[in-house]
Amino acid sequence: MRFGVKTVPQHTTWGEMLDVWRAADDIELFESAWNWDHFYPLTGDFHGANFEAWTMLAAVAQATRRIRVGCQVTGMIYRHPAVLANMAATVDIISGGRLELGLGAGWNQMETDAYGIPLYPLGERFDRFDEGVEAIVALLTQETTTLAGRYIQLTDAHCEPKPIQQPHPPIVIGGRGPKRTLRAVARWAQQWNVIGAPAEWPALKDTLLGHCAALGRDPAEITCSVNVRIDPAKGIGPAVEEAAVYKELGVDLVIVNLPQPFRVDVLEPLAEALAPLA
Numbered sequence: 001m002r003f004g005v006k007t008v009p010q011h012t013t014w015g016e017m018l019d020v021w022r023a024a025d026d027i028e029l030f031e032s033a034w035n036w037d038h039f040y041p042l043t044g045d046f047h048g049a050n051f052e053a054w055t056m057l058a059a060v061a062q063a064t065r066r067i068r069v070g071c072q073v074t075g076m077i078y079r080h081p082a083v084l085a086n087m088a089a090t091v092d093i094i095s096g097g098r099l100e101l102g103l104g105a106g107w108n109q110m111e112t113d114a115y116g117i118p119l120y121p122l123g124e125r126f127d128r129f130d131e132g133v134e135a136i137v138a139l140l141t142q143e144t145t146t147l148a149g150r151y152i153q154l155t156d157a158h159c160e161p162k163p164i165q166q167p168h169p170p171i172v173i174g175g176r177g178p179k180r181t182l183r184a185v186a187r188w189a190q191q192w193n194v195i196g197a198p199a200e201w202p203a204l205k206d207t208l209l210g211h212c213a214a215l216g217r218d219p220a221e222i223t224c225s226v227n228v229r230i231d232p233a234k235g236i237g238p239a240v241e242e243a244a245v246y247k248e249l250g251v252d253l254v255i256v257n258l259p260q261p262f263r264v265d266v267l268e269p270l271a272e273a274l275a276p277l278a
Helices: 014-025 053-063 081-094 109-115 122-141 181-188 198-215 237-249 264-277
Strands: 002-006 030-035 068-071 099-104 145-148 153-157 171-174 191-194 223-229 253-257
Touching: 002 264, 014 030, 014 053, 014 264, 030 053, 030 099, 030 253, 053 068, 053 081, 081 099, 081 122, 099 122, 122 145, 122 153, 122 171, 122 181, 171 181, 181 198, 191 198, 198 223, 198 237, 223 237, 237 253, 237 264, 253 264
Parallel strands: 002 030, 002 253, 030 068, 068 099, 099 171, 171 191, 191 223, 223 253
Antiparallel strands: 145 153
């Protein structure tokens, strides 16, 4: 089993987050570090501080040397896919080829209402997501891209320079929707991330395997990752126990959501506790 950490960029400071990512970069057990793609906090004061995901990724990519960096996950509705492809290529280059390209359809009504961003009906949102992923992959891999989609139209479009990772940075699709999300995972993703309980995971994995079989995709090509949250009132013990359950279920990667306020000194004890599962 492999491990990553996640710091949600709400109700915090840039210095606190940077210190944690740099410290995680020095601990070999942690292979990746993640933020999220929101503009408002999701807990506490909804009008409090929350850092933008991709500018943060570019900064931490420059400030670290080893750990892989990613957003869990980018809301497709927030940025045109062609713009996002260029952002991803740039961050991959800045990081020296350490980007994990997290993608999701988007869902937050509060943010879209506040910013005047359309939150399309669910079916259309996933149609747009599918076209968006297709456009991003094409732009990152082809010299020029022409796409006459229902929602995305590209004409001899360039995305240069190309990312370091070939054919493109690993695509991480987050979600648990059995029809559209897991089908998109089977079609496009190199990693599938799901947030939930261990008891729910086997049925979701079986659904993913069904989509892989229908599309002729080898499921071994897809890293299965989950999130485990440290409850600050209970410490790291229950999170480590949950990670052990996921290992027995066959999960490949556990991403530990660190408690706030973020503290560097939680990382070494966490790594020591998780090491027997690695």
